[in-house]
Amino acid sequence: MKAKIVVADDEPRIRKMIARLLTDEGYEVMPVENGQEAVNAFLSFQPDVILLDQQMPVLTGVEALEKIKHISPNQVVLFVTAFGSISLAVDAVKKGAYDFIEKPFDNDKLLLTVARAVEHSRMKGELSTLKKTLSEKRNHVIGENTGLKQIMAQVRRVAETNATVLVHGESGTGKELIARAIHDNSLRANAPFVAINCGAIPLTLMESELFGHERGAFTDAKEAKAGTFERVDGGTLFLDEVGELPLDAQVKLLRVLEERKITRIGGKKAIPVDVRIVAATNRNLDDEVKSGRFRLDLLYRLNVFTLILPPLRERKEDIPLLTNFFIRKYNQTLSLDVQSVSPETVELLSSYDWPGNVRDLENAIQSSMILCTGGVIRPEHLPDRIKGYELAEEQPVAGSSGSSIREINAQMEKEVILEALKKHNYNRTLTAEALNISRKTLFNKMKRYGLSADKN
Numbered sequence: 001m002k003a004k005i006v007v008a009d010d011e012p013r014i015r016k017m018i019a020r021l022l023t024d025e026g027y028e029v030m031p032v033e034n035g036q037e038a039v040n041a042f043l044s045f046q047p048d049v050i051l052l053d054q055q056m057p058v059l060t061g062v063e064a065l066e067k068i069k070h071i072s073p074n075q076v077v078l079f080v081t082a083f084g085s086i087s088l089a090v091d092a093v094k095k096g097a098y099d100f101i102e103k104p105f106d107n108d109k110l111l112l113t114v115a116r117a118v119e120h121s122r123m124k125g126e127l128s129t130l131k132k133t134l135s136e137k138r139n140h141v142i143g144e145n146t147g148l149k150q151i152m153a154q155v156r157r158v159a160e161t162n163a164t165v166l167v168h169g170e171s172g173t174g175k176e177l178i179a180r181a182i183h184d185n186s187l188r189a190n191a192p193f194v195a196i197n198c199g200a201i202p203l204t205l206m207e208s209e210l211f212g213h214e215r216g217a218f219t220d221a222k223e224a225k226a227g228t229f230e231r232v233d234g235g236t237l238f239l240d241e242v243g244e245l246p247l248d249a250q251v252k253l254l255r256v257l258e259e260r261k262i263t264r265i266g267g268k269k270a271i272p273v274d275v276r277i278v279a280a281t282n283r284n285l286d287d288e289v290k291s292g293r294f295r296l297d298l299l300y301r302l303n304v305f306t307l308i309l310p311p312l313r314e315r316k317e318d319i320p321l322l323t324n325f326f327i328r329k330y331n332q333t334l335s336l337d338v339q340s341v342s343p344e345t346v347e348l349l350s351s352y353d354w355p356g357n358v359r360d361l362e363n364a365i366q367s368s369m370i371l372c373t374g375g376v377i378r379p380e381h382l383p384d385r386i387k388g389y390e391l392a393e394e395q396p397v398a399g400s401s402g403s404s405i406r407e408i409n410a411q412m413e414k415e416v417i418l419e420a421l422k423k424h425n426y427n428r429t430l431t432a433e434a435l436n437i438s439r440k441t442l443f444n445k446m447k448r449y450g451l452s453a454d455k456n
Helices: 012-024 035-045 061-071 086-094 107-137 146-159 175-184 203-211 247-259 285-290 296-302 316-333 343-351 357-371 405-423 428-435 439-449
Strands: 004-008 028-032 049-053 076-082 099-103 165-168 193-197 236-240 261-263 270-272 276-281 305-308
Touching (some): 012 028, 028 035, 035 049, 035 061, 049 061, 049 107, 086 099, 099 107, 165 175, 175 193, 247 261, 247 296, 343 357, 428 439
Parallel strands (some): 004 028, 049 076
């Protein structure tokens, strides 16, 4: 692909000469005759490099440079100045010009300087793309919830340190995603990240898994094995459900955090390790300490920096965003073609309490996508627990003339909403606040029950 160059010079002879020289060299060139045209060409032509003469009408070279750099600090600009105006050229470089060329210039020197500027521009572009890709890759947690945004800001700050981090949160809130975000935004990003679920490994194997063992250390130890700490050296170890660690392993973990050394089971040699610990739990570790199941000194070591993740029921505004993310994800991995979610489905998703949090939502969306036909997820595609009724025939309530529990609840809800509307003179904003629901949810429920916003 040809590099694109803007040549700005008010002298037609010089402008045409430079343009012809660069065109013959294989560049795509746009010649312009003043500083304002150079700014316009920068916006429309999107050049790799801009050559700016200093003495031009409308805007001088320096003025054009300042406007361009204000819009795009990474734009590569070459400054062209007359002999004896070196101070202007130096000032231009200070304001962001890549280099300057003096008139009269040697053609070969001009071409060499332009070639270097083009290469510099391409490298800047590749670096910018790489940074953007890494940023997108490292944007692990999805959501616009204010509390979640504050947590992610804390994640970025603590990632720059080597501090041990303890993450609190219910199952399914994304504790491992937070740990990965800390790792990937740290100086350890290119080193290993390993996650261990302390509650999933048998107690008899936990110490061997973490610290390794020497040959003959126990009956089945037929050869020496490096533990996770050795394998993660230089990186980050995520200890999920750290409250499940047996007390013997807690003692050894405490020693690692204090001394930065491990000793394999059956070994005598202390092995230095450089591992950052991010631990997570859904338990109250203070209660675990009081019950004697967790060491207080280890809690102090782990609790250097604490992050508390909100459950999904406290960030329901993120449900549509997460739903769209999971749809894109499973369209790709399951070769599906689901396009959207109906408004009724969004309302059901938003009204559910999600005891399993984000993981629960992900599983529900995946299941619904498999059942979905027509490209739109509708209420009938959702799992039964979210739809609010069982597929089995509902039993009538005594004295209800055969009405189902669900019908009675719906009728009660309709009456409550209608009463609230009347009380607040059919003002939907005040009614929604009184019912502790969003205005959008109120509107959807009114639509469902055939309630008008008109007093009459």
